[in-house]
Amino acid sequence: xxxxxxxxxxxxxxxxxxxxxxxxxxxxxxxxxxxxxxxxxxxxxxxxxxxxxxxxxxxxxxxxxxxxxxxxxxxxxxxxxxxxxxxxxxxxxxxxxxxxxxxxxxxxxxxxxxxxxxxxxxxxxxxxxxxxxxxxxxxxxxxxxxxxxxxxxxxxxxxxxxxxxxxxxxxxxxxxxxxxxxxxxxxxxxxxxxxxxxxxxxxxxxxxxxxxxxxxxxxxxxxxxxxxxxxxxxxxxxxxxxxxxxxxxxxxxxxxxxxxxxxxxxxxxxxxxxxxxxxxxxxxxxxxxxx
Numbered sequence: 001x002x003x004x005x006x007x008x009x010x011x012x013x014x015x016x017x018x019x020x021x022x023x024x025x026x027x028x029x030x031x032x033x034x035x036x037x038x039x040x041x042x043x044x045x046x047x048x049x050x051x052x053x054x055x056x057x058x059x060x061x062x063x064x065x066x067x068x069x070x071x072x073x074x075x076x077x078x079x080x081x082x083x084x085x086x087x088x089x090x091x092x093x094x095x096x097x098x099x100x101x102x103x104x105x106x107x108x109x110x111x112x113x114x115x116x117x118x119x120x121x122x123x124x125x126x127x128x129x130x131x132x133x134x135x136x137x138x139x140x141x142x143x144x145x146x147x148x149x150x151x152x153x154x155x156x157x158x159x160x161x162x163x164x165x166x167x168x169x170x171x172x173x174x175x176x177x178x179x180x181x182x183x184x185x186x187x188x189x190x191x192x193x194x195x196x197x198x199x200x201x202x203x204x205x206x207x208x209x210x211x212x213x214x215x216x217x218x219x220x221x222x223x224x225x226x227x228x229x230x231x232x233x234x235x236x237x238x239x240x241x242x243x244x245x246x247x248x249x250x251x252x253x254x255x256x257x258x259x260x261x262x263x264x265x266x267x268x269x270x271x272x273x274x275x276x277x278x279x280x281x282x283x284x285x286x287x288x289x290x291x
Contacts, residue, residue, distance in 0.1 A: 004039065005050045012059055012140055012169060018052045020142045020165035026050040028167060030060070030076040031110035033103065034119045045158055059169050060114070065091060071173040075114025080105075082113065092173060093287060094182030094203065098129040101186070103194065114168050120154040120224070127154065127225040128201030128217035129184040132284075133173045141166035151217065154224040177213075179206040181288030183280045186219065187272050189263055196220045197264040198272035200252070202280035204235065206288045211235040216248060216277060221256035221269050228255040231277065240285060249277040 007026070009015045019026050027048040029035055038046040054060050060076040065087035073082065082088055082099040089096065095113075102111050102125050116126040117137065130150045137148045142165055150171070153160050162168060186199030199219030205212040214232035219225050231251040238244040258269035 002049070004048060006053065007050060008053045008056060010056045010058075012057055012167065015052055015054055015057060015167055016140060016142060016165065018050065019167060021050075024050045025164075026052050028118075029053045030055065030112050030115045031078065031107075032115075033107050033111045034115065034121075054167070062170060063088075066175075068175065069172075070175040071095075073113055073171045073173070075118075075168040075170055076112050077114070079103075079108040079111050079113070083108075091176055092133070092182075094133065094184065094201075094284070095129060095173070097182075097184035098126040098201075101125045101184075113171060117150065117153060117171070118160060118162065118168055120156075120158050120160045122154075122157055122222060122224055123196045123199070123220040124225060125184065125186060125196060125199060125219065128199055128219045129182070130171060130173075130201070131217035131225065131227050132182050132184070132201035132203040132215045134203075134215065136172045137162075137168055138170045138172060139166045140169050147172075151225075151227040157223050177205050179212065179288050180204070181206070181284040181286065183283035183287065185276045185280045185283070187276065195263065198256075198258070198269045198276060200273065200276040200280040202232075202277065202284050204281065204284045204288050206240060206285065209240050211238050211240065211244070214248070214281075216252050216281070218252060218256055218273055218277075220263075221258040221273055223257075226255060226257070228252045231255065235281075245278055245281045245285075248281060249274045252277040 029051040060074040062074040079099040083096045113126040135150045182203035184201045186196035214235040216231040231248045253274040256273045258266040
């Protein structure tokens with residue numbers, strides 16, 4: 001393992017300056033549960049000579065709820081803080097489905113949803129759920145700030161649209177509408193292989209027993225987490241029913257583009273997309289209706 005410099009800024013500007021230095025190849029370090037492993041094994045996609053610790057930057061540690069603006073999750077906020085937060089429990093119980101799944105207890109003491117998003121693994125447990133919640137990533141770079149819908153962040157396996165000189169500061173979730181519910185489900189082969197064979201994040205907004213809005217996003221069945229817009233759109237305007245849910249599940253299954261590997265065949269993953277989409281939507285409906 002080569003020598004790697006360590007920097008510890010306490011402001012966004014200082015971190016961006018380090019990331020944009022043309023003389024170095026710097027990478028941000030939040031929990032490090034992916035990055036440190038990648039550096040130790042010499043992953044060529046992570047050819048860093050400087051790691052920039054972002055844990056001491058206040059904005060990246062913000063976890064706050066505004067009744068008008070929604071939930072702000074700093075990019076470095078650890079998973080355990082998210083699922084123990086009272087506002088998250090009350091207004092965003094669906095987010096807990098992911099925050100409580102990423103690794104074990106020790107990992108959840110370091111890992112963050114921001115890091116999970118930036119790692120951009122097709123199997124990332126938080127990404128489909130964030131997409132289902134219509135989340136937006138807040139980025140800062142030398143040219144200023146920009147906001148990107150989470151479904152547009154991942155561009156390939158372990159690849160994102162975030163510039164090398166940009167920093168993910170936070171993830172913004174809008175205020176839930178009345179009748180909103182969400183859920184994330186995944187299937188793993190066994191507890192010792194804690195990577196999704198397939199996963200589904202789903203959300204609905206229900207009014208007068210009809211779907212007002214819906215979103216479905218899949219994990220582990222494409223090169224990136226796959227937002228299946230047509231699956232959610234198919235529900236809008238329809239009465240809540242098993243038939244409507246099944247149609248949305250069929251569309252999710254059809255959209256999946258899985259591969260076969262040691263964790264499951266492509267055919268099996270498509271089957272899981274059907275099953276998990278139905279189950280995730282039904283749980284989201286249950287939450288939306290306050291059951």
